[in-house]
Amino acid sequence: MNIQNTIETAVKQGFLALYNVEIPSVEFQATRKEFEGDITVVVFPLLRYKKGNPVQIGEDLGNYIVENVAEITNYNVVKGFLNLVIDDVFYTNFFNSVYSDTSFGFVTPKADDKAIMVEYSSPNTNKPLHLGHVRNNLLGYSVAEIIKAAGKKVYKTQIINDRGIHICKSMLAWKKFAPNGNDGQKETPENTGLKGDKLVGNYYVKFDQEYKKEITNLIAKGLTEEEAKKEAPLFKEAQQMLLKWESGDEEVVDLWKTMNGWVYDGFEVTYKNMGVNFDNLYYESNTYLLGKDVVAQGLEKGVFYKKEDGSVWCDLTEDGLDEKLVLRSDGTAVYMTQDICTAIQRVKDYTDVGGMVYTVGNEQDYHFQVLFLILKKLGFDWAKQLYHLSYGMVDLPSGKMKSREGTVVDADDLMVEMTDTARTISEELGKLDGYSDAEKEDLYKTIGMGALKYFILKVDPKKRILFDPKSSVDFQGNTGPFIQYTYARIQSIIRKADFDYSKPVTVPFHEKEKELLKQLELFPDTIQQAAANYSPAIVANYTYDLVKEFNSFYQNVSILGETDLDKKIFRVQLAKKVADTIKSSFSLLGINVPERM
RNA sequence: GGCUCCAUAGUUCAAUUGGAUAGAAUAUCAGAUUUCGGCUCUGACGGUUGAAGGUUCGAGUCCUUUUGGAGUCACCA
Known part of the structure; x- marks a missing residue:
């Protein structure tokens, strides 16, 4: 049971005991660093159920919680914010329980859960992939991994526009x-x-x-x-x-x-x-002729109607949209019809599918709005679980990319360029003695791709990205390589820790250690949140915060130089757990981490 | 023209989905460490959240109006 649930229950009980009022929910947030405490209950919303002075109510609740919840040792109230101090014992227990859990934060799907099909990439077969596809691929792959980690079965698919x-x-x-x-x-x-x-x-x-x-x-x-x-x-x-x-x-x-x-x-x-x-893959050449059945079905249900010239339409004006053509007057299907059929076909092929995610650029927002609505009208139960993972364009400083005019950033070229940049920088630093050439190349690729992927994924999907191939991708600050570097440094410490640090220990926390533990504790919730929002950016930003917190700890506290054995053990363990968490969360972004760099 | 999305520090991004004094990075300047790994750390500077109203205990976030940008409105895919 996590601490937040424990407190929530206590607040509800407290409210009942103190004011004889039942409340449906409690609002939490992490306590701001300038105040004492670890978790904060926001009192204001509770005023709806019990009129009064928020500070007084906070005091009453604080008292009640300290008396009734073992893990809470103290509280203070600032305006309408009840800050609670969590006992170190809680964090010690938390850490020891997750330390050797290799799937920390990841949820295993239940056998009878519905699966989600995530579609991404879906290129035309007449031209190479470009920067826009790169964003699509990275987003789609990452969201699929995140949903999987959050506890759902996932199928990754694409439809290839081959005709x-x-x-x-x-x-x-x-x-x-x-x-x-x-x-x-x-x-x-x-x-x-x-x-x-x-x-x-x-x-x-x-x-x-x-x-x-x-x-x-x-x-x-x-x-x-x-x-x-x-x-x-x-x-x-x-x-x-x-x-x-x-x-x-x-x-x-x-x-x-x-x-x-x-x-x-x-x-x-x-x-x-x-x-x-x-x-799995779907080919448009196989699906483009499907459709007549669905049109017939839709006509029967009265969802579609036929015009005099024989064309078939769906009237969506009641929902604030237009009329949409689903069958031409010559009896052939349009794009929309194919999409309807493909969706239905997928559920036939994979009967456990209960929802779908479409990774497609935001120029098709309207199309998917219509598609989802039609599927709903046709009465499919999975139609409620459809999501258009819409993302903004990737612009270049020189203007829009147009493949017909050749003004595109080619995906292959871009990846080579990133690897080259990583090579140049790494060679200057020269920390790779003993690495074979193949290992070095592999590493350059890891770093170069890490920079590219992180740069694209850290931004909220629906925002457009301005991509300057020369200067946009940095290796310092909030970047992939910065995080990879921190990981590699921790590995260096672990390699040098030539003593047995496996036993669980209980030590008093340094302030920085506690901050790190708090950040670690957020990881499982972060995955859930990222999945609910279909946003790799949430994972990326979490990882960055974790790394910053670690670097601050690293600067303030000596790990291997610590003389107290238990403290030294704990610090190595903590560093290792941070590294493991970086690795897991980067895996959700499709980014690898190097042992050295 | 209708509809949808976007606008936050010079720049690139955040802001726990309506919560506390809007935070990071970068750039610039000043410092710490020169040791577990050098790309680490601390601080300073930087903001009328495009603008104007409204809703309420409380708004970057919700509503209305408005400015600018993008997308879309095919018997194209």
Whole structure:
């Protein structure tokens, strides 16, 4: 039973005993450092149930709690804030009970609990991943890990947009414009050494360039821009290709398979470097034809209605939204319909799924609002547990990223750049004697990726990020490497602690030790809070606070230099627990920690 | 134009979801340590929380109005 619950019960009992009034809940906060005490009961809200002077009520409650709760030794009241002092014994017990708990803060899911499916990444297969995808991947992966740690079963998934006109553009451009590679054949990843997604991406850009030329020519011949866009031969050809693909034309489908294969190989490398993974994949080419059933179902239930031209709509005007098309007049499905079906399909495939999280940029806020509402109207019980993990754009100082114009920060390039920066800095410090080259490279990657991931994840998801590749990623202050550094330093201490420090001890606390213990105690609650808010930023900021608290302790207190054996043991244990907690909480962000750096 | 989101120190971010004197980092300046690991620590400087009203014991947070920025409003995905 945690201390807060104990006090809450006591406050309720106290209120009943003193004023004969029942209260439903009690509000807590951590006591501010300038006041004496460890936990604070906010008295003001209680005035609703018992009119009176908040200070007097605080005094009464304080008295009652000190008398009735063993762990509380003292109290004071400032305005309407009742500060309670928690006995050291409580913290000693707390520490000894979690010290060797390797899953401290993590909750194991119950067998019959519903699972959550977390979708993220979901790229198009016509271009490489860029900085925007990096934010998406890091967020999605991290939120999945956090929800898992908070006690829910999680499936990580993505839907791959592998069909549509955009794919045909790359295919067509490759077919028409690809020069021959080293072996005399048309360019492939094998004969050029290019990463598959890069190669395909180049042809997507190529298409756009040639297309623009055609448009310009047509406009010069007197067409309007609108007309030119539709009449350009390349565009018409791409449309033809899509029709062929849809009718299962063998040549087109083969090319599509080949080129998508290149892209998947390329993506796999990027995902591996980024440290993210998926439990299953959905392909739009498999799901885009689903839908007729759902439309029929919706019509039957009266959720959808048919217009004269045969198109099917969902009227959401009562909920303050628009009418939404779910089936074109020619009988084909739109994006929304596919999303409805994919959601339903997932629950069919994984029957324990009770909710879903969609990691998609905030430009689709409206889309998901509509999607969730329609699913609710269709009467699925899991529709209440849908969440759109919406995040802001990642901007560059030079302006928006546009993949067609090539003004993007490529994910692979970015990761290489981060690793290089880490290498430069680490080599200057030169603390890596005895490390093999491979170990060093591994470490540089850990640090570089740590910097990148922490930089992106520490910010609230819905805020936009301004990313300056040159100066934004720092290695000092509130950064990943700063935290990794602290971890490595603790490991150094542990390596040097060549005595048996395994036994539980009871020692009087140094002020800094108590602060650290308080911070450690917050960890389980932090995970729950981060899960409830779908926010890795909460975990990141917690870790930073923990590290700051540790550094303050480290500066003020000697660990291995302590002469009292029990104190020395406790300090090593405490340092170790802090390191373990850094490691756990960083694992929730997908960040590794080095033993040395 | 309708709807949604954002705005906090020069800069990058916090603020326990309505709680105490709005906190960190960075940059700048001053100091401590020179030892478990050097990227550690302490302090100073820095704010009318975009603006104006309102709600209440109490507002960065909620409501109204307003300014600026972004997104969205396709038989595109």
